Amino acid sequence: MSQDLYRATVLEHSRHPQNTGRVAHPTHQARAANPLCGDELEVTLRLTGQHVEQVRVAVRGCVISQASASLMSVIVQGHRADEARRWAGQWRSALEGEADLPPDLESLRPLLELRNHRSRTGCALLAWVALERALGQT
């Protein structure tokens, strides 16, 4: 499966990641790290009311964490914070358990191959963990 995973949209997103860097004047931000490989990532957000106006992610990491961060930013940007939180939970359930992907997360499907690949699920979750942490801030 490895080859497929790397050939898919995943590689595209890691080669040409969306929404990289930092939001100019973030209202919310958080970091997350993967102790297994030392990868680190920072999510910065600008919320207007309950609306995620802008998302940026600064990643130093593997292809999976880069692609997952890029996909996350595209999915979340322009949506409500509570939706973003729900998607983070749904993505975790899909990756760590048996739950199916909701339609909103369809673009993440290639990464769902990691389901039976516990050593890498952390990479695919990293950006979402940081997102949850950022949105958890009051």
Next chain:
Amino acid sequence: MSQDLYRATVLEHSRHPQNTGRVAHPTHQARAANPLCGDELEVTLRLTGQHVEQVRVAVRGCVISQASASLMSVIVQGHRADEARRWAGQWRSALEGEADLPPDLESLRPLLELRNHRSRTGCALLAWVALERALGQT
């Protein structure tokens, strides 16, 4: 082998042990215990010069330790202390290793079956350990 062991002279010696009890006015004495089963035994000696004039053993123990104590007392009584010490060492080497029995210890041969029977070698050594301790006293 167990049955043979118990049918041999061993059983005789445990049924009709020689030299039991305590020497009246011992010059040397020592105890030994087997932590595995709680068996205990006391050797009392009367030496005249280097001569083991009298040996007595008080045993609370299994057939093997009783028989071994009785046989020990018969072997040692009337002999020199340094011989007794040497025999104790030889018996240990025979039981714990591959050394052959010296002629003086021939009567212990039935107990040599315990060689491959590590859980019981302690029983066959108990009286000899106490003897060594008693003779070690100055």
Next chain:
Amino acid sequence: MVEAASFRGDFPILQRRIHGQPLAYLDSAATTQKPRAVIEALTVFYEQHNANVHRGVYTLSEEASALYESARAKVARHLGADSPRSIVFTRGTTEALNLVAAGWAGSRLRPGDEIVATEVEHHSNLIPWQMAARHTGASLRLARLGADQTLDVGHLLSLIGPRTRLVAVSLTSNVLGTVTPLGEIVARAHAVGARVVVDAAQAAAHLRFDVRALDCDFLAVSGHKLYGPTGIGALYGKPDCLEEVEPVQGGGGMIEWVEAQTARWGPLPARLEAGTPSVADAHALGAALDYLRPRMEEALRHEQRLTAYALERLLAVPGLTLFGPKKPVLRAGVFAFNLPGVHPHDAAELLDGQGVALRAGHHCCQPLMRRLGVTATLRASLAIYSSTEDVDRLVAGLSTVRAALAS
């Protein structure tokens, strides 16, 4: 007649002959024999999936990690734990109890605090508390054996007071065969804010229980007494209780971040499993539970009937002294006894000559032996594969022992 034929065929060692006789294995309380499925699980692991765990990226390591974690989930299910995260793998019951003693009691108790245990305990559920008490200045109080040769539960309850921080008690005694009624003990302990640690070494394969229902805080088991391999066991802990356990070993796999002088621990349960674990043994323990669980009901029924049968036959042996309760409803299939004028080691030796394997000694219960007024006993113990024939051969063997040795 009680038959175990359906199980016996699953245990290859029962084909062994001892001094020309078929093996009557009556030492299952020391360790159980292993079904073929467990032995094969080891072979399959090493022939197909062997790799270190700790999340190597490659396929074999993923497989080994998945098998290891799946074994953890099976142990959790067997004990009735809510989550696999409540299970820490150890070498066995002894290491599990010592982990609580050193990692919990060792860092939390203070002079004046009290640990309550009992005189009935196996050394593995006594010495760790002696050590923790010595180390922290806490004191250790032991509930006594009652006149009926069962634990005096009233006395135990009376020892639990405002200074009690920990109560350590076994679920099934490895000498008396008694099953401790834990309900009131746990309730009393919790009422004074004490933790309860249960030694379930003897119970895990022979009693139906559930850590949720027991409501104990910690519970320890050994794989090798549960039809699994040696080298693996488990500590169950309620999540908040496990969180309170300080790691007693440092090393690979248990950290999140390491600096030159300090380290930040990783999450549970890995935090308490430093170094390469017994991966294959854990997997094979999982296989043992896969074997046992669908058969559990039948096995327990079989063991109960056989316990009643053995009790009746042993009590009928002239002069035999049986320790512990005499009623089958009260006891597990563990029988400590002596014959008058016969040293237990001699008896075990002669019985071995007839292919009957049982233990003689203090059974790692010296304080209990002293209470019973003996230094050693014989002990016969049953398991899923034990048969009436095993019991009959023991009883017949005891006659020949008496004839040969009794004074």
Next chain:
Amino acid sequence: MVEAASFRGDFPILQRRIHGQPLAYLDSAATTQKPRAVIEALTVFYEQHNANVHRGVYTLSEEASALYESARAKVARHLGADSPRSIVFTRGTTEALNLVAAGWAGSRLRPGDEIVATEVEHHSNLIPWQMAARHTGASLRLARLGADQTLDVGHLLSLIGPRTRLVAVSLTSNVLGTVTPLGEIVARAHAVGARVVVDAAQAAAHLRFDVRALDCDFLAVSGHKLYGPTGIGALYGKPDCLEEVEPVQGGGGMIEWVEAQTARWGPLPARLEAGTPSVADAHALGAALDYLRPRMEEALRHEQRLTAYALERLLAVPGLTLFGPKKPVLRAGVFAFNLPGVHPHDAAELLDGQGVALRAGHHCCQPLMRRLGVTATLRASLAIYSSTEDVDRLVAGLSTVRAALAS
């Protein structure tokens, strides 16, 4: 060409296919694969001899005890120890090092005392000393990595002084592949009255050494890195050093006498092995040594040649950064490296797709990773069964990885 054909057939797992490809197992530093003889030893134990040890009187228990003790003698012989009594069985290197840290350092060190270790150590040979230092008030000093990416032995020697009580160092690094020259270190340590503990996890299967010649005080090994099973390892100690180790676990098998409040420990090595040990795993480790020892010379020759070959091939990969020394004479068959612009986890994943199994990560050496200026590396490591083909497939795989991922 270097061929390992004569050994490969002994390792059943090498028949496995991964994603349709034959397995090229290059993670032997994490754990070695097991020869058939080891797997069979487990089966034979459980099918023929399984019983608890601790001197049951009956035949099976005698056999199990004899096999267990015979394994101890084999480990003693392999390490060059004078007596089996110098060998304590543990779960592995980690438990062995922690036993010295808690049982020796924990009870003997005082504020002002110093422990000397190195930045190169595996977490298992670092965190236990951090814990012992924190616990006793001693301080921990770490020798640094030299500019040549090997341990700066001069710096290590300069750290050993009158306050040094313990020096902890690995014989072979699991990242750099370096072999530490212990002679001067041990001499200096002994000159100031310090004890030396050696982490030989990586050395035990791949280097010829002898504890008498090393003159170290303690030495730790893991069975699973020595072609043996998981769940077993050993601590060697000089007799007077082992005598100084306080038991850190209490329980069955390690006592001579137990009262309600106190216990008197039994003799070594049992005193340090509380509870039912990993009997079957110990026996299978003995079988691993039976397998290895007659082949040792040939195996080491094979590994040395293959190390030279792998080094040459890896150094020829465009852009590849190899960590540690570049000369084969200085190094064991462990190669940590990175490809420019390629994350090691991605590389390991893609290599796995081609059946090439190697590790990516910090290899339980976070402080060393920081010194090397990376957070993770790839690591390939060799053993008796490794072949030039394994190396060739790794090198070929690295090209495809670069093509797929390098920026």
